[in-house]
Amino acid sequence: RIVAYPFERSCWVSMATVSSAAASKEKPAPLPMPPGVGRRPLPSAPAKAAAQPAAKPTTAAGAAAVAVPRPLPLPAKKKQVAMSERQVRVCQRAVRRFLARRTAEKRAIQRTRVVEEVLTTERTYVRLLNMLINVYCTPLKEIADTPNHIVRMDNVKLIFSNVTLFISVNELLLKQLEERFANWGPNSCIGDIFMQLGPYLRLYTTYVANHYAAAEKVNEKMSKSSFAAFVKAALNECGQSLSSLLILPVQRIPVWFPLVLFSPHTLPFLA
Numbered sequence: 001r002i003v004a005y006p007f008e009r010s011c012w013v014s015m016a017t018v019s020s021a022a023a024s025k026e027k028p029a030p031l032p033m034p035p036g037v038g039r040r041p042l043p044s045a046p047a048k049a050a051a052q053p054a055a056k057p058t059t060a061a062g063a064a065a066v067a068v069p070r071p072l073p074l075p076a077k078k079k080q081v082a083m084s085e086r087q088v089r090v091c092q093r094a095v096r097r098f099l100a101r102r103t104a105e106k107r108a109i110q111r112t113r114v115v116e117e118v119l120t121t122e123r124t125y126v127r128l129l130n131m132l133i134n135v136y137c138t139p140l141k142e143i144a145d146t147p148n149h150i151v152r153m154d155n156v157k158l159i160f161s162n163v164t165l166f167i168s169v170n171e172l173l174l175k176q177l178e179e180r181f182a183n184w185g186p187n188s189c190i191g192d193i194f195m196q197l198g199p200y201l202r203l204y205t206t207y208v209a210n211h212y213a214a215a216e217k218v219n220e221k222m223s224k225s226s227f228a229a230f231v232k233a234a235l236n237e238c239g240q241s242l243s244s245l246l247i248l249p250v251q252r253i254p255v256w257f258p259l260v261l262f263s264p265h266t267l268p269f270l271a
Helices: 015-024 045-051 060-066 085-142 153-160 163-182 191-196 200-221 225-238 242-246 248-260
Strands: 002-004 012-014
Touching (some): 085 153, 085 163, 085 242, 163 200, 200 242, 225 242
16 A cells, blocks of 8 residues: 655655564664674684583482481470469479488488598597507606606606596597497487596696697707607608697697587587
């Protein structure tokens, strides 16, 4: 079909040509690029194959290595069971009995340790007292009334006081403690032993009151060569100095009371 526009007779446009151009929707030609500027060339097939990473193995071991473990299922919530008042009281009584039994066991263990400590220290104490009497006191007494005496008898009595009297008391105390500990049980006690020997333990009062004068006399006699030689020989024999042995009875009383009377958890020692 031919249509002629009236404004210019010579410009005849074919409507078929216009319809075909609109249907094809051809894109306009791109503008020319300036010299020296352009897109990168596409890589060739070998270069493209080299640039790609190596494929991972498809074996069973490789699949297991890269497999992600599944998350564990959440535990099911426990159902809360309502307890009756009677069941609650039963549970409370059971818990109280358990706590009381555990407390009694702890106290029994601690009582045993305290008694063992008393027995061990008493053995050491009696051994050192015998060393004081046999190595220092008895040799000086035997020659005190002779012309070859080192110190006179009055000085020997001043230095050693009544140590020979309460050593027998401590030996008896040690014997009774060993017999009691051999048959030790939850209801055993040692307070009655100390109460029985309490009047004899008052001998320590005289010794403690005389200790300061005895220490002064020892320091005075150490300036005498014969006494100093005797003390040095006795030290080499037993390994304990005279001053360290003389102070032992003074230190023993403060050891008994904390261990026996003032131990924790209200121990029934004086039952």
